[in-house]
Amino acid sequence: DCHIEQRGSSSFRATHTRGVLRVEGGLFKNNDNTNMRISAGDHPEKTSWIKGATVIMDADNLNEHARDGDSLDSPEGLRIDSTGNGYAGVLIEDCDFIFKSCPTSRGIVSSPTWAGHGGFTLRNCRIQNDTSVQTIHADSVDTDTADKPWGVNLENVSITGSTRSQPAGAAVCIDNDRNGSTVQNSCIHFPNGDVDGVLVNDATNCEIVDSNINVSGQATVFSGADVDTSNITSGDSCPLPSADGSTGGDSSTTDDSTDSTTDDSTTDDSTTEPLPNEIRLVGTGTTTQYEFTVTDSLQASGDTIEEWDDIESGTATGWITTDGVEDAYTFSGDIDSFSFLEGESEIHVNGEQVSESTVTGATTDDSTDSNTDGSTDSTDDSTTDSPDLSHELRLVGTGTQTQYEFTVSDALEASGDTIETWDTIDGTSASGWITTAGVEDTFNFAGSVTSFGFVEGEAEIYVDGEQVTESTVTDAVTDSGTDGSTDSGTDGSTDSTDDTTDSQNELRLVGTGAETQYEVTVSGTLEASGDTIEQWDDVSESSATGWVTTEGVEDVYAFTGTITSLSFLEGEAEVYVNGTRVDPAVFSLPNTLVVEGDGTETTYDFMVSGDILNDPLVGPTESDDSLTNGKAKGSVTDGIDAFRFSGDITKMNLAGDAALTFEDNDG
Template identity: 35%
Template sequence: MADRYDDHTPCDETESGTKDNTTSFSDGENEDPTGSNSDLQRRSLLKLIGSTSVAAAVSGLSGIASAETTYNGITFDRVVDAVDDLGMDPTGSEPIDAAFESALETGTLIEFPPGEYLLEDDHYISDVSRFGVRGLGNHRRDVQFLPAKGSAIGFFEGGGPGPYTVENVSFNERDDEVSMMYLDIRSNKGVYVNNIEFLGVTPLDDKNGHSLAVDVWDQDAVGIWENVYAGLDKPAVKADYPDGVAFFRAGVGHEGEVILRDSAIHERNSAATRLTAGPGVTTLENVEFVNNQNANIRFGAGNHPSKVSSATGCYVKVDGSRHSGDAIRVDASDNGYAGAVFRDIEIEWTKEAGRGVIALPDWGGHGSAEFYDCTVHNDGEKTLTVNADSVSPDDDAVVLENCSFTGSGRGFDAADRDGSVIRDSCIDMPNASIETFDTENVSNGGCGGNTNGGPSASITVTDKTDLTVELSGADSTDSDGDIVAYDWDVNGSSYQGKSVSHTFDSEGTYSVTLVVEDDDGATDSTTTEVSVSETALEKHLEIRGTGITTEYAFEVSEQLQPVSGTIEEWDDVTETSAMGYVTETSHSDEFTFDGEITSFEFLEGEADVFVDGEQIDPTMDRLEIRGTGTTTEYAFEVSEQLQPVSGTIEKWDDVSGTSATGYVTETGHSDEFWIEGEIASFEFLEGRAEVYRNGDRIYPTESTLTIQGTGTPTEYAVEVGGEIEGVSDTLEGWDDVSGDTANGWVTNSSHVDEFTFTGELTSVEFLQGEADVFVDGEAVDVSAI
């Protein structure tokens, strides 16, 4: 993920007693939940057991009929359309508060068509259960809620019995640095929130100290938050503590579990996550944190009878552009919680000072914490990599196992936490000292991808052509010696050697595993999936980050495939289209495709785009002049910008400024250009060719069609491939021209009907009599059409 959206794959293993991902919703409306727990699958729609409802007396919605519906595991008595049923204004001009309040009733799901919706008042959910909001757009930004200018509006306020769902919408806090929107979505019975985003500039805390209040009040309930985004378009106003707005927060009333997964939180002006005080637990999976003030990951282990807080597969970046106290703060609000678990965490810290990249402050009062398979790069010369102060709990050891630590920063201090240990890890930090940590099998320097100092396995897909895949292993050296063995398993076939070529029997997605061994006998392995097809796609598209968060969307005319290993799980690829993110210059999303790029849009940010290695401006159109078997000379000019597609233009073609002339001949011969603006002029100086814009055939030239009488009354009907228009002074009232067809009459040789048309003359039929037909002055053999 990351500021560059690297592939951080969360670990699926569950430690006994650490994460149970269960919930229960009761059948009653307001009593405490008592139902049994049911397992939740990762990234599922949860299939939560919703209230089975007693039909409520509906006053505000009594005139709207709707069948009972179960959505996101919640049973709703009715589904209403915000515009058609409730009369809300989707233009952002008139406030929707009255209509929203009328529908804020138990058992209601409101669906919002794409648009902007203005709110002026807070909306309380304290007495409402089984309530939801869902955007109907193709993207979460298609439905946006805006606060009145200068106001801080609670979209949901007060918390309530739940369950609740919010999905596929955005909350736009404007760019005025004072307007704000927040959701107090605390609940007894849990929530399911998916694909939401905060846009605009989050202000200072002048009304509410959080963007999202996420407490789960019942010990057995679970709140699920997936695909939550903030700061991808604009950073929050910088703040001095405590004037900022914490983003994702739970308080002393949190007793259940809240799960945040597959999300990105950037540049908030207070803690990105803060869940420290209550006995409930926090589960973070595959979440990206970039330059958030105060703290990025901040939670305590909680005091749940069967679960403990954990973070898995997360990425944290702090570069000093904002005041961040730490990347991870393990904090129990002095409640003595112990046992938080962190797995597969990647941290990039380049800030010069701070409490510690990983901090367990004494005033937080947190006991033990465990870190497994983590990678930390600390270039903050004044910043401790791990700073664990003394606390009162006896269970207070800090365990760092199979981790990699690099950079110019300072080292590790566990105060008097007995049993603290760094184990099976690599430390390549010349300025780092180790205080009060025991060490077991820790190498000094030479950190590679495998943190025990052994070899690092990686797979590169170098080529794919017609069911054949070419693979190569990393040409790397570990801390002790060279890799001496490469052992491959490609769909059940075994190979040895750095490079592998394998041909598959049929198209599909296959597993490839590489095991490498160094000269000391240490090994490492990695597995990837490779998609192959019977006919390899001819063109290569690369979207390369430029250092800012960029979301793109594009379509091709024929077929599209992602290049294995370059696409992350938050990217969405279909047979002909894709949406995704890139950020850092080292991060590229890559595809192969056939046909043309028919549309390309940056939904936010910008990136460099390459087709077959040549950089292009994706906002330009692709113009193709395709030969049809005869020698054809063309000339054209565009209104704004023109550049040739490399490899398609020959030395006899001439491209200058916004105009070009050239030749095409055979059907497989095309001259291609990137163009911006309109085709101002186009002429075939010799012959004819087919012209395509973004894969769609166009007809940039006009031809003249003449139908001349031969002495007998003749009725004709003609059809063209483009559009046809009559030359007005040659037609009579009984002649008819429409779109791509024309019908009319001619008689003697002095009687002529004339037309201009684009495309080909595809059909000529004489319904009565016979006439002569000419295109651009040349006679046409009608029987040959």
């Protein structure tokens, strides 16, 4: 029950001795270097432990004994350290760690490589992290020095807070050779910024089970690791720690996504159309204050702007510090002035990095001058609405009479004189015929191919020089924007599966000769495509009901988002999504799971308690992947395998570097 506060170095250090140390209770607050530093010891029957202690770090609020100019340098919460002796097995139990403000630090709970410590256990602990400090980091273990076991065990650990980023990218980082590590009956809730849940690098026989991981990024990320997962959910909040050691409520209020509502000028960005230009300020780890003015309109982009940032008319002032975190704005006109009042950060205008001295020349937007003659400056591509038709689609004849049709998300035009009079382009859709072997129809387009189908025959398909198939052509390009920009966004998200649902998709219902009534609802927008919809069909903003009967006749819709439900009230019809025939039962499955490759092969094998089908909006699995009786088994290298399922994930084995994302929508 010791109270040790505001020491210039560790409150205690027990790393050299072979004996064990046991800490029970106590408050350790605002101590520099480390608040607690301990080793397991080398006793034949006992091990060191810390039980019932509270660690608080609030570097911005030192107590009355601090003198002017006093500050903390690099305080840690708990360092597990045997100073090269290789001890293993320390226990941390029933402890609370609260980090409210903190300068640079190794982490709240860490075990560095040079510390030479083996495994350790955190049990029944609660961690609140409102800083950018790493939450838990078990660095790679020195297998020549450290005693076994080498694994890290998290048992009934709650991790919460308003952090927006983590140095390792994830709340929990388990590094090389921490074999046998486990995360069980634990909860991670980091809803803000871009934070993954658990990262495992190059470790074997690891396990994540019976845990809730509700984070803004990926739930789990494995790199060269062998990890079994089962019964992972993503919908709950987590218990919060309290300064008196009791559990204080839950983490449902740690989401800061509505902070900007305190400033009238930045409220409700989600309903505001973005302006034509974008400026992003990206933190570099230095406390930075900026100020800039534009010649016309200015608004925040998304929820990147905090309550301490301010927009007034065409001027913005703000603060940014954490490495990789960004403040983003959209604007019309030009940047009239820009300056760093303190520190510095990266500056990006329309996806191009610029400097403080060149930012005012980064745009020459004359789109807001109502007295112009309508002409545009052809030398300034960054501020016009002209799409970047940088992608190419080629259809090459094989000697078979072939009719094709396809649609792209943004813009489409013929390339050269390859298109004949019987080929047509209508907006972002094209249809045509090709027969003679080696003769080709070529198109340039912006965005991605959202649907493709051979109405008759077949031909070779090439996208940007790479041959693809009818079933994979829609996955060949994953542009996330409509302006040809290579900037993937301002929110730091790494979930590339969003590209498909944000762009326009196609749903076709094809009659089979049976009188059929259908009903469909999407999460985004829905509209009739062409003149396929009859007067007895009814289409609203996000849903439609209709009839289709005659064999081969079809009702076609364009939509954004995902199909949340599709049912036949009477009869049945064939269903095609982006040109691929699908089982309509997939749209009744509420949960999603995505395995995204990173260039090296990853194998997976998992089981759910309900039904499972491929997600047609992301694309079909490869031919060697299988789905049977609630089980999915396959591999992924560069692409994405995606599934919809009901029930819970009861078992999962994932070996390789792929990223795993899941969404639990049925509790």
